[in-house]
Each structure stands twice: as structure tokens, then as C-alpha cells.
Amino acid sequence: MNFMPALPLIFLFGSTCAILLIGLYVGERRTSVVYVLSQVALITTVALVIRDAQAAPIVALHGMFVRDRLADLLDIAICLLVVAVFVYSRRYLSDRDMYRTEYFVLALFGVVGMMVINSAAHFLSLYLGLELMALSLYAMVAFQRDSARATEAAMKYFVLGALASGMLLYGMSMLYGVTGSLSIAKVASTISAMPPGNIVLVFGLVFVIVGLLFKIGAVPFHMWIPDVYDGAPTVVTLYIGTAPKVAALALILRLLVGGLQALSPSWREMLVIAAFLSMGVGNVVAISQTNLKRMLAYSAIAHMGFALLGLAAGGREGYADALFYLLIYSVMSLGAFGLVALLSGPGREIEYIDDLKGLSQRNPWIAFLMLLLMFAMAGVPPTAGFYAKLAVIQAAVDAHLIWLAVAAVLFSVVGAYYYLRVVKVMYFDAPEDDRPFVLPLDGKFLFGLNGLSMLLLTPWIGTIIAFCHSAIQGLP
Amino acid sequence: MIPHILSLCIWIPIAGGVGILMAGNDDRAQLARVLALAFSVATFLLTLPLYIGFDAGTAAMQFVERYRWIPSFNIHYHLGIDGISLPLILLTSFTGMLVVLAGWRVIQRRVAQYFGAFLIMEGLMIGVFSSLDAILFYVFWEAMLIPMFLIIGIWGGPNRIYATIKFFLYTFLGSVLMLVALLYLYFQAHTFEISALYSLKIGMREQVLLFIAFLLAFAVKIPMWPVHTWLPDAHVEAPTGGSVVLAAIMLKMGGYGFLRFSLPILPDASRELSGLMIALSLIAIVYIGFVALVQDDMKKLIAYSSIAHMGFVTLGVFIFSRLGAEGAITQMVSHGFVSGALFLCVGVLYDRLHSRQISDYGGVASRMPVFAAFMMLFAMANAALPGTSGFVGEFLVILGAFKANAWYGIIAATSLITGAAYTLWMYKRVIFGTASSPKVQALKDITLREGLVLGLLAVAVLGIGVWPRPLLHVMHQSVAHLVRQAAASKLG
Numbered sequence: 008m009n010f011m012p013a014l015p016l017i018f019l020f021g022s023t024c025a026i027l028l029i030g031l032y033v034g035e036r037r038t039s040v041v042y043v044l045s046q047v048a049l050i051t052t053v054a055l056v057i058r059d060a061q062a063a064p065i066v067a068l069h070g071m072f073v074r075d076r077l078a079d080l081l082d083i084a085i086c087l088l089v090v091a092v093f094v095y096s097r098r099y100l101s102d103r104d105m106y107r108t109e110y111f112v113l114a115l116f117g118v119v120g121m122m123v124i125n126s127a128a129h130f131l132s133l134y135l136g137l138e139l140m141a142l143s144l145y146a147m148v149a150f151q152r153d154s155a156r157a158t159e160a161a162m163k164y165f166v167l168g169a170l171a172s173g174m175l176l177y178g179m180s181m182l183y184g185v186t187g188s189l190s191i192a193k194v195a196s197t198i199s200a201m202p203p204g205n206i207v208l209v210f211g212l213v214f215v216i217v218g219l220l221f222k223i224g225a226v227p228f229h230m231w232i233p234d235v236y237d238g239a240p241t242v243v244t245l246y247i248g249t250a251p252k253v254a255a256l257a258l259i260l261r262l263l264v265g266g267l268q269a270l271s272p273s274w275r276e277m278l279v280i281a282a283f284l285s286m287g288v289g290n291v292v293a294i295s296q297t298n299l300k301r302m303l304a305y306s307a308i309a310h311m312g313f314a315l316l317g318l319a320a321g322g323r324e325g326y327a328d329a330l331f332y333l334l335i336y337s338v339m340s341l342g343a344f345g346l347v348a349l350l351s352g353p354g355r356e357i358e359y360i361d362d363l364k365g366l367s368q369r370n371p372w373i374a375f376l377m378l379l380l381m382f383a384m385a386g387v388p389p390t391a392g393f394y395a396k397l398a399v400i401q402a403a404v405d406a407h408l409i410w411l412a413v414a415a416v417l418f419s420v421v422g423a424y425y426y427l428r429v430v431k432v433m434y435f436d437a438p439e440d441d442r443p444f445v446l447p448l449d450g451k452f453l454f455g456l457n458g459l460s461m462l463l464l465t466p467w468i469g470t471i472i473a474f475c476h477s478a479i480q481g482l483p
Numbered sequence: 484m485i486p487h488i489l490s491l492c493i494w495i496p497i498a499g500g501v502g503i504l505m506a507g508n509d510d511r512a513q514l515a516r517v518l519a520l521a522f523s524v525a526t527f528l529l530t531l532p533l534y535i536g537f538d539a540g541t542a543a544m545q546f547v548e549r550y551r552w553i554p555s556f557n558i559h560y561h562l563g564i565d566g567i568s569l570p571l572i573l574l575t576s577f578t579g580m581l582v583v584l585a586g587w588r589v590i591q592r593r594v595a596q597y598f599g600a601f602l603i604m605e606g607l608m609i610g611v612f613s614s615l616d617a618i619l620f621y622v623f624w625e626a627m628l629i630p631m632f633l634i635i636g637i638w639g640g641p642n643r644i645y646a647t648i649k650f651f652l653y654t655f656l657g658s659v660l661m662l663v664a665l666l667y668l669y670f671q672a673h674t675f676e677i678s679a680l681y682s683l684k685i686g687m688r689e690q691v692l693l694f695i696a697f698l699l700a701f702a703v704k705i706p707m708w709p710v711h712t713w714l715p716d717a718h719v720e721a722p723t724g725g726s727v728v729l730a731a732i733m734l735k736m737g738g739y740g741f742l743r744f745s746l747p748i749l750p751d752a753s754r755e756l757s758g759l760m761i762a763l764s765l766i767a768i769v770y771i772g773f774v775a776l777v778q779d780d781m782k783k784l785i786a787y788s789s790i791a792h793m794g795f796v797t798l799g800v801f802i803f804s805r806l807g808a809e810g811a812i813t814q815m816v817s818h819g820f821v822s823g824a825l826f827l828c829v830g831v832l833y834d835r836l837h838s839r840q841i842s843d844y845g846g847v848a849s850r851m852p853v854f855a856a857f858m859m860l861f862a863m864a865n866a867a868l869p870g871t872s873g874f875v876g877e878f879l880v881i882l883g884a885f886k887a888n889a890w891y892g893i894i895a896a897t898s899l900i901t902g903a904a905y906t907l908w909m910y911k912r913v914i915f916g917t918a919s920s921p922k923v924q925a926l927k928d929i930t931l932r933e934g935l936v937l938g939l940l941a942v943a944v945l946g947i948g949v950w951p952r953p954l955l956h957v958m959h960q961s962v963a964h965l966v967r968q969a970a971a972s973k974l975g
Contacts, residue, residue: 371596375504382629387655388622394553397618397662401556404666412666416659423655427632427648435636435644469553476555 030108160238175218181211285312365438376458500602566961657703705737723830767794810879846918
């Protein structure tokens with residue numbers, strides 16, 4: 008059996024186990040060792056992925072595992088996002104007596120789960136990766152043991168998440184019942200050979216879609232998002248709001264595009280509705296939020312709607328545009344939540360939008376970067392967020408979904424209002440207290456890079472989109 | 484010839500603006516001012532070779548630069564200018580200099596950010612006027628909202644937050660549908676090149692829908708009645724420099740959009756809907772003129788007068804004649820000088836008395852004779868007195884309108900009366916009379932710096948008024964080409 012294609016995954020899994028053991032020995036005083044080791048493990052994984060990046064897909068491990076461009080791209084994105092998450096969260100954790108091995112180990116196990124999803128070629132491995140990721144996330148949300156809010160959020164997340172996983176599993180079992188196989192490639196070929204209109208297939212598809220929409224946090228299965236984002240410690244929100252979103256897209260691409268392409272007329276219709284509702288509910292409800300994390304949670308719902316727009320448009324271009332959108336979004340989301348984590352110093356929690364009052368007078372540079380991120384989220388040129396919106400909206404126009412494209416741009420105007428409010432609070436309001444924000448140097452540097460990337464990516468947008476296109480080409 | 488001169492005109496002010504932002508806090512305010520002046524003067528000097536090297540004998544795009552940018556969507560970094568964009572670029576770089584001078588002493592808070600934002604905005608506006616790729620155009624067009632949003636919001640008046648959010652959302656809402664329209668065109672033509680869109684065949688129903696999408700973007704920006712309500716709010720709250728840029732340049736982008744997109748890409752729909760457009764223009768000219776008459780806030784009065792003057796631009800565009808289009812462009816340039824100058828005059832008074840209410844003034848002439856003379860000139864130009872630039876544009880448009888339909892001309896010509904009424908009445912109440920209030924008696928005449936700014940504008944206003952040929956000369960070929968495009972049918 009050839010294990011080589013799975014080497015980065017095996018390496019990360021092995022080193023995570025090793026870090027867990029090492030963490031036991033070094034104790035709570037020297038968590039920095041664990042921190043450094045985790046970062047090294049992630050970066051090495053990225054290097055391993057790049058080292059034998061494959062142009063042609065390789066299926067390995069008895070058809071359970073596939074290594075292609077899409078998997079490589081998503082693996083790299085997820086590992087780098089988590090590296091950044093760790094940098095942003097280090098000081099937040101140590102200020103709150105949460106700087107422990109468990110945070111890093113759980114996050115790394117989550118990454119292992121995501122990488123399994125990225126490379127899944129079989130319903131079993133897909134589900135395995137999904138559950139590994141989800142269980143890590145549940146535990147991370149509950150990580151702050153003595154916080155009632157975090158515990159409540161974790162309970163909600165767990166119950167609803169388990170329900171959604173059940174739905175997904177039930178849908179997969181129906182697909183198995185019809186096709187007699189769990190291998191995604193075999194399911195795809197069996198379904199495309201069957202006459203259309205099989206009622207059991209559509210029934211199974213509905214359950215699968217429900218599970219997927221829950222995982223990605225799209226309306227009408229979005230209820231958990233605001234509560235979990237708000238209740239979880241900020242650094243966990245930071246984690247949940249970035250890497251798992253990318254993995255959820257991988258889940259959709261592997262299952263729907265890879266496996267159920269023959270049913271695409273059916274699932275595209277469902278995604279059109281979900282995209283419309285997500286953009287609408289997310290953007291409209293976000294207006295009334297005063298809590299920054301809740302506002303960003305509803306904005307996440309809206310952004311998922313935009314990503315679904317690309318998927319609903321269909322075709323390889325549409326999928327590539329959705330992938331591009333999600334990559335850009337994950338960078339914006341990383342920056343926005345990262346700033347919330349960075350500014351929350353000892354004894355100060357940034358929770359409400361008003362906590363950012365007068366930031367531009369106290370810390371003009373940080374405020375400017377946040378301004379870039381906010382305008383990027385609103386999709387205003389010349390920030391990267393605009394090109395992401397341009398990509399998915401043009402996919403919708405290409406698929407003759409012009410009404411949906413018009414709805415999307417109108418909702419983006421609605422969305423602009425609440426992003427502008429953050430800018431307004433930072434730039435136009437006077438500061439309320441004059442305690443300075445002291446940011447750690449590494450976090451500050453990374454945030455600078457993160458915010459400026461919204462502008463500096465502009466000349467290379469074409470390259471990135473081309474890369475997304477080539478990643479999608481590998482899908483069957 | 485300087486290579487990549489258009490790119491330089493766009494990116495030098497932007498780079499300068501970013502550099503000034505880096506210069507940081509108010510301890511180094513003087514450095515920020517000097518740098519801003521240096522960069523704005525350099526940009527103006529850079530745009531001069533555009534005029535000198537411009538070949539007025541052709542309607543083709545000149546100084547073209549073209550590079551691949553986003554190959555997946557066939558988007559190019561494509562720049563070039565013709566006789567329609569050249570005057571507007573010169574207007575932009577000229578105004579950019581004046582704005583820096585005008586904000587020299589007035590802005591004492593967050594100086595570097597103020598000048599940085601203006602320089603960045605200047606580069607973006609030049610970008611709007613020189614983009615030949617629709618997405619590049621859209622990027623510049625929208626990006627400009629960000630610095631303007633901050634300028635009104637940070638340095639504006641008491642109600643600035645309401646005004647700036649209204650400004651942003653209003654114009655953003657107007658523009659997003661244009662994006663959908665551009666994407667629709669892209670899937671017909673498979674390119675975002677504006678020149679390729681000119682030769683695209685489009686059915687009538689699609690043309691009308693696309694026309695409405697473009698109309699929303701341009702009508703809000705210019706602004707046309709009834710989507711003009713953001714403008715008085717934004718003008719009243721904006722700092723003087725912001726008002727000048729809004730009035731002098733940003734409004735022109737709407738008119739430019741009609742000339743660059745609506746007419747040549749959608750000629751059939753433009754002709755079909757020209758009745759509506761002319762009606763809206765005439766309403767703006769007549770009705771908004773009367774609205775201006777009853778204003779008691781000087782900035783609001785000039786803002787409404789801007790809307791009425793922009794009515795001439797849209798009227799000139801939609802009568803489909805060379806006279807009309809040349810008049811519209813001349814009116815845009817002239818209005819840039821005149822309204823900019825009037826806002827600067829109000830700024831001069833506001834800096835001294837901190838009031839924009841007409842009733843707080845009276846008898847200013849006895850204390851500020853030089854200022855009163857300058858303002859007299861600009862008020863006359865606003866009322867389109869012959870010999871000033873305001874006359875040339877309005878005269879050409881009215882002449883074109885008479886040729887199209889005598890009634891259009893007659894209705895438009897009433898503005899000569901209302902325009903004179905509201906401008907001169909305001910002038911009389913502010914400048915003449917006895918200096919009754921003690922505050923007015925303590926006024927000091929304009930400084931050398933203010934005199935320089937107003938003097939440059941006075942030269943421009945008189946220059947175009949007396950000898951408009953250098954301006955009209957460069958646009959003849961391009962306008963003739965445009966009128967031919969607008970007359971041809973693209974129904975396919």
C-alpha cells in the first residue's frame with residue numbers, strides 16, 4: 008500500500024500526538040514549547056504538501072484518499088490560516104490563564120480532520136474527517152470551563168452539530184442504498200448511468216444538503232452561528248470563523264461536485280434558495296447587532312450566501328469562483344476576529360462595536376488596517392473583497408441568474424451599512440477611555456500583513472483566480 | 484514624450500498620499516502640507532504634457548497603456564484618453580492643487596490624513612477619466628468613495644456622520660447595478676474593453692434595462708432630480724476642500740459616464756428615453772433653481788445651484804448634437820471652476836465667522852474689498868454672464884436645445900433669470916449693505932494664499948469665457964465621433 012500521498016496528513020497527525028505527550032511533560036508553565044512545536048508542525052506540513060504537489064490526482068489507501076490540486080490548495084490554506092490563528096491567540100490565551108496545551112492540540116486535531124475532508128474520496132473518510140473536526144471544535148468552544156456562556160454555546164453547538172451530522176449520515180446511507188457503493192467516484196458513475204428522477208436519490212440528496220448547509224452556516228440552518236461565535240472565547244471564534252469554513256467548502260465540493268454532479272440541477276436549485284436567504288438574513292439582521300462578534304457572525308452567514316452563489320451558478324468556473332471567494336473571505340475574517348483578539352488585553356474584552364470608539368486617534372495604523380478589512384468585507388473596490396464579489400456575481404450572471412445577481416449586489420449595499428458603522432465608530436467618534444492598546448509585536452506584524460493584503464493582492468488577483476481554476480480542474 | 488504618463492498621473496498622487504499618511508501625526512503637520520503641495524503641483528505639471536502632446540485631429544484614444552490584469556475574466560489595465568476625458572483630467576489636477584492650498588491653515592487636526600486622503604482621491608479620479616476597461620473604471624469609480632467618506636466624516640460639520648453615511652450608501656447603491664450591467668455586457672462581448680462594447684449588437688429590451696442600470700449610477704452621481712438629495716447634505720457638512728472636490732470633479736463623473744457608456748454603448752435606448760432624460764434635466768434646471776432661491780445657507784444654495792447647472796449637462800448630452808455635447812463638456816469644466824470657486828469663497832467667510840447663514844453676513848464689501856471683487860466675478864460666472872466660462876457652456880447647450888426643439892431652449896433659458904436671481908441676491912445680502920454685526924466689522928481681507936487660489940480660478944474662468952477655443956478645439960473630433968456613434972443603431 009502506498010502511504011506516500013498521505014504523508015503530510017500522517018506527519019501532522021503523528022506530531023499532534025507527540026505534542027500532546029510533550030505537553031504533559033513540560034507542564035503548564037512552559038506552554039510556549041507547545042506553541043512553537045505546533046507552529047513548526049504546521050509549517051512543516053505545508054512544506055511537505057508543497058514538496059510533492061501533484062498535478063494529476065492520485066487515489067491511495069484503497070480508494071479512501073485522493074491527493075489532487077484542490078486538496079493541496081485547501082491543505083495549504085488551512086494550515087496557514089491556523090498558523091495565523093495561533094499567532095493572534097497567543098497573548099489572548101496567556102492573559103486569561105488559558106495558555107495550555109489543550110488549545111493547540113485540539114486545534115491541530117481539527118486541522119487533521121479538515122485535511123482528511125480535503126482529501127476524502129470515500130463517504131467513510133469524509134465522515135471521519137468531519138467528525139474529527141467537529142468534535143475538536145465542540146471541545147474548543149467549551150474550553151473556558153468556568154464560563155457559563157461558553158458552556159451554553161458548546162452545548163448548542165454539540166446538539167445541533169450532532170443532529171446535522173446525523174442528517175448527513177442518513178442522506179449518505181440513502182445514496183448507498185441506491186448506488187450500492189460508498190466510494191465517491193463509484194457513486195458518481197452509478198448515478199450518472201441511472202435514469203433521472205429517482206425519488207430515493209433526491210430524498211437522500213435533501214438530507215445531505217441539510218447537513219452541508221448546517222456545517223457551512225447557511226440560512227435556514229444558521230441558528231447556531233451567532234450563539235457559538237458570541238459565546239466561545241474570542242480566539243476559538245477566530246479559529247471557527249476561518250479554517251473550518253474552507254473545510255466546509257471542501258466538503259461541498261467533494262460531495263456535491265465530485266459525487267453528485269449528475270444531480271446538479273436539483274441541488275443547484277436548493278443552493279440558489281439558500282444563497283438568497285443567507286445573503287438576505289445575514290445582512291439584514293447584522294444591522295441591528297451592537298455586539299461586534301455577533302455582527303461578524305451574521306456577516307459570516309451573509310458571506311457564505313455569496314460563496315453559495317458561485318456554487319449555485321454551477322460549472323467549473325462557478326466552483327472556482329466560490330473557492331476564490333471563500334479563500335479571500337477567510338483572510339478577511341481572520342483579520343477581523345484577529346483584531347478583536349489582539350485588542351482584548353488583560354482585563355479588557357472587546358465585545359461591542361462601541362469598544363472600538365476612537366481607535367483611529369489612539370492607534371491610527373491599526374484602525375487603517377481594520378478599515379481596509381471592513382471595506383473588503385463590504386466589497387468596495389479596490390480591496391480584495393471586491394474581486395471576490397465580482398467573481399461570484401459574474402458566475403451568477405453567466406448562469407443567467409440575473410435576478411440573483413441583482414439581489415446579491417443590493418444585499419451588499421445593505422451590508423455596507425454595518426461595516427461602515429464600524430469605520431464610523433473607529434474614525435468619527437471620540438475615544439471613551441484612554442487606556443492604550445498594547446499589541447504584541449508578532450500579532451501586530453501579522454495583522455499589518457493581513458490588512459494590507461486586501462490592497463496588495465490587487466495586482467495578483469488574476470494569478471490567484473487562475474490557481475483556483477486549476478485546482479477545480481482536477482475534480483471529476 | 485514621457486512613457487506611461489497616464490499611469491504616472493494616477494499613481495504619483497496616490498503614492499504621495501500614502502507617503503503623507505506615513506508621515507504620521509500632527510507634530511509633522513507642516514511637512515505633510517509641503518509634501519502635499521509638492522505632489523499636487525507635480526501631478527498638475529505632469530498632466531500638462533497630456534494637453535501639449537494631444538493630437539486634436541483624431542477621435543482615437545491616445546497615450547494608451549494596456550496590460551493583462553485578470554486573465555480569467557479578460558480584464559485589462561487599459562488606459563487612454565480622448566478629447567472628452569482630457570479636459571476633465573486637467574480640471575482634476577488643477578483643482579487638486581487648489582484644494583491643498585485651501586486646506587493649508589484651516590485643517591489643524593489630523594493634517595497628514597487629510598492631505599493624504601485628498602491626494603489619493605485625486606489619483607483615483609484621474610483613473611476614472613482615463614480607464615478604458617470597464618472593471619478598471621468601476622474600481623476607480625467606487626474606490627473614490629472611501630477617501631470622500633472619511634473626509635466628510637472626520638473633518639465635516641456637526642451633522643457629518645449622517646451626511647457621510649447617506650452619501651456613501653446613496654452612491655454605492657446607485658453604482659452596484661452598473662456592475663451587474665457591465666457583467667451582462669461582458670457575457671455578450673466576452674471582454675470588458677469599453678471600445679469593444681461600442682460595436683456590440685444589443686436588442687432593444689436589453690438596451691433599455693441596461694440603460695436604467697447605468698442611469699442609476701450616473702444620475703445619482705451627477706446628480707439628477709429626483710435622486711439629488713444626498714448632495715445638499717454632503718456639501719453642507721463637508722469641509723471646504725471636500726465640497727470643492729465634490730462639486731468640481733465628482734459630479735462630472737456622472738456626466739462623463741453618460742458620454743462614455745450610455746450614449747455609445749446603448750444608443751437606441753438613449754434615443755428612446757431621451758424624452759425622459761430631457762424632462763428630468765429641465766425639471767432640475769427650473770425647479771431646483773427655485774429651490775436654490777429660498778435657501779438661507781450659502782453652501783446649500785451653491786449645492787442646489789450645482790444641481791441646476793448639472794441639468795444643463797444632461798440636457799446637452801441627450802439632445803444628440805455636437806453643440807449639445809460640446810456645451811455639456813464645457814459646462815462641466817466651467818462649473819468645476821465656478822462652483823469650486825464659490826465653495827472656496829464660502830470657505831473663506833466660514834473660516835472667519837464660522838457661519839454659513841446668509842443672514843449672519845451683510846456689508847462684507849466694506850471690510851473685504853478684494854474678496855468682494857473676486858466673489859463678484861464668480862457670482863457673475865455662476866449666473867452665466869457673457870465673458871465668463873459659465874456663459875460658454877450654457878449658451879452652447881441652449882443653442883443646441885433650440886435646434887432640437889424650441890421649447891427645450893425656452894425652458895432652459897429661464898435659468899438665465901433664476902440663476903442670476905439666486906446668485907446675485909445671495910451676493911447682495913452677503914456682500915453689500917451696512918456691516919451691522921460686530922463680527923462682520925472685525926473681518927480681515929483675504930490673505931495672499933487665499934488670493935492666489937481665487938486668482939488662479941479667476942484666470943481660468945475668464946480665460947475660458949473670453950477664449951474658449953483651446954478647450955473646444957481638443958474635443959471637436961471626439962465629440963463628432965460620439966455623436967455619430969449615438970446616431971447609429973445597434974439593434975441587431
